[in-house]
Amino acid sequence: MNIDLEKPMTHLTENKEDRYRPKYHMTPPVGLLNDPNGFIYFKGKYHVFYQWNPFKTDHSTKYWGHFTSGNLYEWHHETSVLAPEDWFDHSGCYSGSAIENKGNLIAFYTGNVKNEKGERETYQCMATSKDGMSLDKKGPILHLPDNYTAHFRDPKVWKKGSTWYMIVGTQTKEEEGMVAFFSSENLTDWEHHGPIAGSYMNGLDYFGYMWECPDLFSLSGQDILIVSPQGLEAKGDKYNNLFQSGYFIGEMNYEDQTFSHGTFTELDRGFDFYAPQTTIGSNGKRLLVAWMGMPDEDEKNHPTIDNCWIHGMTIPRELSIMEDKLYQKPVEEMTCLRTKEVRHNKVSISTDFHEFDGISGNSIEMVIDILSKDYEVFNMRVSDAIQVSYDSSTNIFSLTRRKYHSEIDEVRECILEDLSSLNIFIDVSTIEIFINGGQEVFSARYFTDNKDSSVLFSCEGELSLKITKWDMKNSIIF
CATH class of the missing domain: 2.115.10.20 (Glycosyl hydrolase domain; family 43)
Incomplete structure (x- = not known):
């Protein structure tokens, strides 16, 4: 029909x-x-x-x-x-x-x-x-x-x-x-x-x-x-x-x-x-x-x-x-959507949230490799609605989002013995986070009136990262 x-x-x-x-x-x-x-x-x-x-x-x-x-x-x-x-x-x-x-x-x-x-x-x-x-x-x-x-x-x-x-x-x-x-x-x-x-x-x-x-x-x-x-x-x-x-x-x-x-x-x-x-x-x-x-x-x-x-x-x-x-x-085929690569081979982050050139967008893929691990807490913030954290002292990885139509933050967590890499897909109101080559995955929808598409990083301690970001092509045809 x-x-x-x-x-x-x-x-x-x-x-x-x-x-x-x-x-x-x-x-x-x-x-x-x-x-x-x-x-x-x-x-x-x-x-x-x-x-x-x-x-x-x-x-x-x-x-x-x-x-x-x-x-x-x-x-x-x-x-x-x-x-x-x-x-x-x-x-x-x-x-x-x-x-x-x-x-x-x-x-x-x-x-x-x-x-x-x-x-x-x-x-x-x-x-x-x-x-x-x-x-x-x-x-x-x-x-x-x-x-x-x-x-x-x-x-x-x-x-x-x-x-x-x-x-x-x-x-x-x-x-x-x-x-x-x-x-x-x-x-x-x-x-x-x-x-x-x-x-x-x-x-x-x-x-x-x-x-x-x-x-x-x-x-x-x-x-x-x-x-x-x-x-x-x-x-x-x-x-x-x-x-x-x-x-x-x-x-x-x-x-x-x-x-x-x-x-x-x-x-x-x-x-x-x-x-x-x-x-x-x-x-x-x-x-x-x-x-x-x-x-x-x-x-x-x-x-x-x-x-x-x-x-x-x-x-x-x-x-x-x-x-x-x-x-x-x-799936490997998702790499075909990548365009406009931005790469930072080694960046250092500190207590204050920091934005790196070109690492932003509302329809992107990112690969983040942890290069040094002398830190206590790693944080990443997406717009004002999503925060990703890893506490190396407690081994807790967490995803926090602002609940839509409220000011309440809600959290999902798992125990992770080590954090070595993140592969993150951000798509307007969708985020999928693949941790350590797919050992754990966090998926969420999120909604914000803020049109800011920044991605910010901070840590407690000393931490260096390799960050690669691609814009992603539109791929849904109605």
């Missing part, structure tokens, strides 16, 4: 300065964007479908929007590919995944239905495409098994050997989050093998009331389960967002249909990161994109709704495992 974007909202944004729209991060042309869906490399193009309400900046309805790219850095917005218009999905085409089979792209998604009594019904559905640019619905291929509530969604499908497998995010009737496991020989008939992970499994205690957006894949000989649990209580510097996204490293036994794993680790320590999804890139690397937002948070006063859109995606990231930890780094 093609959507007439002139009717829903664009007329409301005429003559308005869209001052918060990023230049190289995917955002919706209008309306609300959330979970990435069906991330896949298919017939020479990357496809990122996504949850989209093109008519309002709320979650009242969900289509599948669509971005394509031939190179992972320049993205074209396409027409919508799924609309909530059938008996099995009329209350929303919810999240899912995509695979390639026999030259066709096959998408799996959750059809959400609210019946006449206001009760939720859920159907796992299939849609097919020959070119990836439109999807032909085939209807439900999996109904709700026993022992789960209707919070049963977000199918992720993959093939191992000659068998297809599916995991689905679930809530049990005891209101415990889990991941359900299925297998199929033909993609339409699915056998349920029960849960493979969740509360009170594999040594976990209670671990949230719902697990969303599961993703299971192998990397460097180990199996990784990514999931977004809801209902975790904050513990020190962990689990401080409303909902979390993270991973377990373990071993999937396909014969026994069991997954043994270690502890849960958050993927991103910032404010805005949820519902990540991965795929295999054209070079065989495991890639990830995520929603830079958070479900159920206050969106009524969000600064971008004046321009009739809300939320965006992270830049694509490449995953690897080092020392039993998942590392994330920007």
Whole structure:
């Protein structure tokens, strides 16, 4: 179904300065964007479908929007590919995944239905495409098994050997989050093998009331389960967002249909990161994109709704495992957006905040290398809304932002034994910070009325840095 974007909202944004729209991060042309869906490399193009309400900046309805790219850095917005218009999905085409089979792209998604009594019904559905640019619905291929509530969604499908497998995010009737496991020989008939992970499994205690957006894949000989649990209580510097996204490293036994794993680790320590999804890139690397937002948070006063859109995606990231930890780094293709390099091979910073020539801008990339480490606290300030700090005496790395529509500062932190490098992407109202080659990542949206695009540095003690900055080209095409 093609959507007439002139009717829903664009007329409301005429003559308005869209001052918060990023230049190289995917955002919706209008309306609300959330979970990435069906991330896949298919017939020479990357496809990122996504949850989209093109008519309002709320979650009242969900289509599948669509971005394509031939190179992972320049993205074209396409027409919508799924609309909530059938008996099995009329209350929303919810999240899912995509695979390639026999030259066709096959998408799996959750059809959400609210019946006449206001009760939720859920159907796992299939849609097919020959070119990836439109999807032909085939209807439900999996109904709700026993022992789960209707919070049963977000199918992720993959093939191992000659068998297809599916995991689905679930809530049990005891209101415990889990991941359900299925297998199929033909993609339409699915056998349920029960849960493979969740509360009170594999040594976990209670671990949230719902697990969303599961993703299971192998990397460097180990199996990784990514999931977004809801209902975790904050513990020190962990689990401080409303909902979390993270991973377990373990071993999937396909014969026994069991997954043994270690502890849960958050993927991103910032404010805005949820519902990540991965795929295999054209070079065989495991890639990830995520929603830079958070479900159920206050969106009524969000600064971008004046321009009739809300939320965006992270830049694509490449995953690897080092020392039993998942590392994330920007895909190499992002370097193609660099222009106007400015380099300071060795600068010294002191207690007073200092700006270096050419190190500023609202759509930039920076690489900062720590050359000497005889200091206690390193600080970097972006405009008046973001501060990055590392305290070498406590090993605490922190990201502080000014909360929009208030004078309150809020903080996210992690323990970091050493700080050697930062790779930072600043994009108008978006920041992604990759620490020590992707050992930790902090992602956040930020909003300020101050048009100052300066980047300032200070420290307590003596510190020298190598700073390289590039302006970044615009790369989103509507």
